[in-house]
Amino acid sequence: MTVMERARGIIRDAGHVVVLTGAGVSAESGVPTFRGTGGLWKEHRAEDLATPEAFVRDPRLVWEWYGWRRRVVSQCVPNAAHVALASAARVHDDFRIVTQNVDGLHSVAAADSPRAAPLELHGCLFRLRCTRCGKRRDDRGVIDATSRATLPACAACEGLERPDIVWFGEALEPAVIGEAVALASAADVCLVVGTSAVVHPAAGLADLTRRRGGHVIEVNITDTPLSGTAAVTLRGPAAVLVPELLSPDFPE
Ligand code: BV8
Ligand code: ZN
Numbered sequence: 001m002t003v004m005e006r007a008r009g010i011i012r013d014a015g016h017v018v019v020l021t022g023a024g025v026s027a028e029s030g031v032p033t034f035r036g037t038g039g040l041w042k043e044h045r046a047e048d049l050a051t052p053e054a055f056v057r058d059p060r061l062v063w064e065w066y067g068w069r070r071r072v073v074s075q076c077v078p079n080a081a082h083v084a085l086a087s088a089a090r091v092h093d094d095f096r097i098v099t100q101n102v103d104g105l106h107s108v109a110a111a112d113s114p115r116a117a118p119l120e121l122h123g124c125l126f127r128l129r130c131t132r133c134g135k136r137r138d139d140r141g142v143i144d145a146t147s148r149a150t151l152p153a154c155a156a157c158e159g160l161e162r163p164d165i166v167w168f169g170e171a172l173e174p175a176v177i178g179e180a181v182a183l184a185s186a187a188d189v190c191l192v193v194g195t196s197a198v199v200h201p202a203a204g205l206a207d208l209t210r211r212r213g214g215h216v217i218e219v220n221i222t223d224t225p226l227s228g229t230a231a232v233t234l235r236g237p238a239a240v241l242v243p244e245l246l247s248p249d250f251p252e
Contacts, residue, residue, distance in 0.1 A: 007217050007232040007245055014188040014215075016094045019085055020205050021118075023101060024194020024220060028239040029076040031103050032069075033194075050167045059160060060145050063152075066163045067143035070125050074140060078109035081193065081242035085109070088246045089116035098180045100195060100202045102165050119180055121172055121202050123165035128152055132159025177201060184208040191217045191245075194238045197224040206230075219245070 001009075011017060023033035044065065048054060055062045078086075086109035089095045097118040099106050102125045110116030129136045135156050144150040152161040166172050180202075184190055190209035197203040206216045206226050215231035218224065219241045227233050234241045 003232050003234060004241075004244060007234060008247075010215050010217060010231060011189055011191070011245065016183075016187045017088075017092070017096070017189045017191060018183045018187040018205070018209065019089075019095070019097045019191045019193060020184075020195065020202065021085075021097065021099045021101060021106070021193045022195025022197075022199075022202075024196075025081050025085075025099075025238045025242075026076070026079070026101055026103050026105050027194065028079040028081070028237060029103075029105055031073055031076050031101075031105070047168055050165070051169055052167050053169075055162055055167070059151055059162075060148055063143055063163075064145040066125065066165075067145050070140070070143065073103045073105075073125055076103065076105065078105045079239040081238040082106055082109035084243040084246045085193075086113070086116040089113070096183050098183060098202075098205065100199060102163075119176060119183070121166070121176060121180060123163070125163060125165065127164035128161040129164040130154035130157060130159045130161050133157045136164055172201065180205055181208060185212055187212075188214050189217060190214060191219070192226055192230070193219045193242060195220075195224070197226045217245075 027033055049062055049065050082105050085097055089097055090113045097106055098121060099118045100121050102122050104124050104126055106118035126138060126140050127136055128139050133154060133156055135154055143152060154161055184205040185208050187209045190206045192206050210216050210229060216226060216229060218226055218230040218233045219238050221237060
């Protein structure tokens with residue numbers, strides 16, 4: 001039996017499936033990953049810019065980075081992995097997608113089906129939040145980060161707006177991480193796709209499934225801290241392996 005056949009069997013027999021994705025699921029859509037070769041931007045590390053301290057210190061630089069990422073991501077479309085995951089979530093009510101990504105590509109792939117909509121642990125590049133009154137709004141426009149005065153401002157209170165994204169050192173929305181923990185704890189399978197599994201508390205979700213007697217299946221091009229305890233590790237690109245794993249003969 002091949003590892004793919006073993007993985008397909010585990011998913012076929014599963015009642016509850018939770019999927020945890022990271023930047024690797026979007027790599028073949030052209031979205032730069034964090035810790036791969038494209039992980040740097042103008043010699044800055046993501047960890048240095050994606051923090052509340054960096055935003056207080058230099059909101060213009062942080063918005064320049066996010067403006068660049070929004071421009072890059074707005075040219076990207078869901079790949080075969082996003083599409084296969086959305087299809088499985090559409091037909092199976094106990095197949096939920098939890099993502100660390102802020103690129104919104106799972107949401108685009110699920111566009112017509114609320115059930116296939118992902119739980120976005122770390123927020124979204126295309127949603128802004130007012131730092132003064134907390135008002136949120138969806139926005140796909142161009143960010144003018146040429147000066148502090150041109151940065152996005154709240155229509156309600158004129159407060160400076162920030163990306164509605166969870167930065168390092170910031171807590172995840174309690175309701176969001178609470179739902180993710182509940183899903184992972186109840187899952188028979190946690191399918192982990194394209195994450196280096198170094199960022200917590202997201203990376204800890206797979207262990208919750210395993211500790212409750214569930215199986216972890218990992219899809220990645222390299223080893224990660226989860227590889228040693230996964231029931232099956234599928235080595236290769238997500239856009240190839242995920243559609244094969246969830247192919248049309250996915251269980252009735
Ligand atoms: C918090 C938004 C506390 C930003 C992001 C233990 C417990 C709790 C916290 C911590 C802890 N240990 C450390 C911490 C602190 C920190 C943390 O985890 N640091 C790490 C770096 C050590 N965690 C936090 O700060 C979190 N907050 O804990 O708050 C708290 C509690 C109460 C009150 C106050 C505070 C917040 C974490 C959220 C940070 N924000 N994103 C932005 O995007 O701009 S995380 C960021 O990293 C992205 O969201 C990204 O998704 C995430 C994880 O990275 P990956 O997705 O895994 O991407 P990466 O590039 O690393 O890896 C890509 C993988 O894909 C690789 O494995 C590669 O091999 C693979 N791949 C590549 N191509 C393919 C592929 N696989 C398949 N196919 C391919 N083609
Ligand atoms: Zn406001």
